[in-house]
Amino acid sequence: MIRQFVFSVVEAMDGVKSNRGTTLLTIGTITVSIYFMGFFFVSLTNLNNIFNSLKQRSSLVVYLKDNRPEREIKDLESWIAENKDVATMNYISKDDALADFKKEFKWDESVLEGIGHNPLPASFVITLKGGAKNLEAIDGIAADLIKFKGVEDVEYGREWVEQLRSLIAIARLIIVGVGILLALGLLFIVSNTISLSIYSRLDEIKVMKLVGATKRFIRGPFVVEGIIEGIIGSIAAMIFLYGSYLILIFKIPESTIILLGLQEISFLSRATIFWLIASGGLIGLIGAEIAISKVIRIRD
Amino acid sequence: MVNLYHVYKRYGSAQTLSDITFKVDKGEFIYITGPSGAGKSTLLNILFCSISFNEGQIVVNGKNILKMRDSSIPYYRRDIGMVFQDFQLLTHKTIFQNIGFAQHAVGTWGAKAKQRVWWKLKDVGLTTKKDHYPLELSGGEQQRVAVARALINNPKIVMADEPTGNLDEQMSNQIIRLLQKANEEGATVLFATHNERLIENFPARVIRLDKGRMVE
Ligand SMILES: Nc1ncnc2c1ncn2[C@@H]1O[C@H](COP(=O)(O)OP(=O)(O)OP(=O)(O)O)[C@@H](O)[C@H]1O
Ligand SMILES: [Mg+2]
Numbered sequence: 001m002i003r004q005f006v007f008s009v010v011e012a013m014d015g016v017k018s019n020r021g022t023t024l025l026t027i028g029t030i031t032v033s034i035y036f037m038g039f040f041f042v043s044l045t046n047l048n049n050i051f052n053s054l055k056q057r058s059s060l061v062v063y064l065k066d067n068r069p070e071r072e073i074k075d076l077e078s079w080i081a082e083n084k085d086v087a088t089m090n091y092i093s094k095d096d097a098l099a100d101f102k103k104e105f106k107w108d109e110s111v112l113e114g115i116g117h118n119p120l121p122a123s124f125v126i127t128l129k130g131g132a133k134n135l136e137a138i139d140g141i142a143a144d145l146i147k148f149k150g151v152e153d154v155e156y157g158r159e160w161v162e163q164l165r166s167l168i169a170i171a172r173l174i175i176v177g178v179g180i181l182l183a184l185g186l187l188f189i190v191s192n193t194i195s196l197s198i199y200s201r202l203d204e205i206k207v208m209k210l211v212g213a214t215k216r217f218i219r220g221p222f223v224v225e226g227i228i229e230g231i232i233g234s235i236a237a238m239i240f241l242y243g244s245y246l247i248l249i250f251k252i253p254e255s256t257i258i259l260l261g262l263q264e265i266s267f268l269s270r271a272t273i274f275w276l277i278a279s280g281g282l283i284g285l286i287g288a289e290i291a292i293s294k295v296i297r298i299r300d
Numbered sequence: 301m302v303n304l305y306h307v308y309k310r311y312g313s314a315q316t317l318s319d320i321t322f323k324v325d326k327g328e329f330i331y332i333t334g335p336s337g338a339g340k341s342t343l344l345n346i347l348f349c350s351i352s353f354n355e356g357q358i359v360v361n362g363k364n365i366l367k368m369r370d371s372s373i374p375y376y377r378r379d380i381g382m383v384f385q386d387f388q389l390l391t392h393k394t395i396f397q398n399i400g401f402a403q404h405a406v407g408t409w410g411a412k413a414k415q416r417v418w419w420k421l422k423d424v425g426l427t428t429k430k431d432h433y434p435l436e437l438s439g440g441e442q443q444r445v446a447v448a449r450a451l452i453n454n455p456k457i458v459m460a461d462e463p464t465g466n467l468d469e470q471m472s473n474q475i476i477r478l479l480q481k482a483n484e485e486g487a488t489v490l491f492a493t494h495n496e497r498l499i500e501n502f503p504a505r506v507i508r509l510d511k512g513r514m515v516e
Contacts, residue, residue: 003409203390204401210388211453212378213405215371299368300350 008220013223015197026193030233036240039177045266052163053261060156062124072150085137090125094118100237190287194222198295218293230284234277301326301488304307307356316342317512330485332492334509340492344459349373381450382459385444385465389434391489394432402449420448459490
């Protein structure tokens with residue numbers, strides 16, 4: 001058993017050596033394809049993280065009209081406070097808003113000069129329980145709020161969240177579609193390479209059949225060859241992907257990451273890395289099996 | 301050991317074998333002879349399960365080869381040693397490796413395999429050439445390697461298809477003596493040849509084919 005395995009590996013290495021160019025090309029193609037798959041997975045992981053953080057942070061901002069009676073604001077405040085979906089509520093007066101604005105744009109006081117009065121509205125900032133998991137609830141609350149007399153406008157991140165959600169759904173579809181196409185392409189390429197390897201050793205195969213070698217024994221070297229190509233290709237892809245990732249996080253400014261609500265740009269999880277490499281090996285295995293079933297018949 | 305009942309083989313419309321019926325007992329040595337194109341190779345290849353046939357029944361070594369599953373064929377073949385006119389040695393492996401390869405292919409490895417290769421090389425008188433490559437040997441020597449390979453797993457049946465076709469008389473005699481020795485040790489031998497002189501010098505039962513029919 002072990003001897004047979006060693007034999008298969010040694011013969012597979014012979015096969016690799018005798019078809020060096022084709023083998024390298026095949027491994028390269030596997031590397032590029034798995035790299036792209038990995039890239040998609042990294043993007044998806046980070047989109048998901050952005051989505052989750054936006055959900056956490058999603059809040060409603062209720063802008064109030066200027067110069068309305070105190071009572072209207074009080075009514076509104078108590079309505080919000082009593083709503084069961086509301087987690088926190090924060091009143092920002094016109095003066096607060098101006099102060100915030102000035103703080104943010106302290107490098108350019110001139111922005112407000114020339115306008116005699118404070119143009120910024122007062123507002124309530126509301127966050128909801130459980131983030132925005134319940135998108136319907138946000139819609140309902142926003143619709144109720146806009147009906148209040150003193151309310152100028154209600155702003156919330158629903159569109160953002162929804163768009164991101166559909167972006168993620170599309171990304172998933174793309175990954176599945178591209179994954180299937182790439183897998184089929186790779187199967188085709190690997191099986192052709194292994195076919196070459198088989199053809200270059202038809203004499204040995206003939207002798208093996210002559211002396212009564214089983215099909216399992218005959219295919220051993222080719223299966224090993226396919227798996228080696230798949231695994232080397234996908235490990236190389238992971239190395240390149242990690243390199244690109246390091247360059248990327250070096251290039252993206254921290255402020256962008258914070259803006260996206262992320263702690264960091266994530267790489268693939270260990271499980272995903274494992275599965276990508278395993279799927280490279282699996283493609284090698286299936287590709288080899290296809291070639292073998294096309295070329296090697298026991299009854300001849 | 302080998303039983304054929306009304307076997308027919310066609311290639312398209314060409315009738316290559318017609319109504320072949322014969323029986324070879326265990327331990328027999330028979331010649332299959334006839335002019336070129338008579339169907340000798342076709343017959344041996346059918347017996348080896350390398351090609352199919354159209355009608356009839358064949359039982360070899362107790363096995364009905366029509367009913368045999370693909371997965372059983374390798375094991376069936378381990379009981380049959382094959383020798384061809386063109387030797388079919390692996391030119392990139394040494395003599396020793398060529399015979400050893402036949403051992404590995406059926407799962408014998410290590411010292412045991414080496415020892416058996418060594419003994420067979422001794423039987424065919426080629427121990428001194430063990431590290432040579434096939435193309436460095438004469439035709440007769442190459443054929444002796446092929447015989448050693450065919451006999452290495454102690455087959456019950458040996459089939460030789462024109463094994464002396466490329467050899468001069470002296471070398472041919474060496475080959476046939478090796479096969480006779482295997483026969484004395486218990487193997488059933490089917491020897492296809494159109495060399496009538498050989499049959500005269502080493503007489504045995506003859507099955508004669510002509511245009512795919514048995515004439516003797
Ligand atoms: N694959 C094939 N397709 C079509 N016809 C074939 C095929 N193989 C053999 N034949 C035909 O079958 C007949 C018998 O061929 P076979 O090789 O068995 O003869 P043989 O007795 O071994 O001849 P030789 O002494 O020349 O080796 C021939 O007429 C040959 O042309
Ligand atoms: Mg012939």
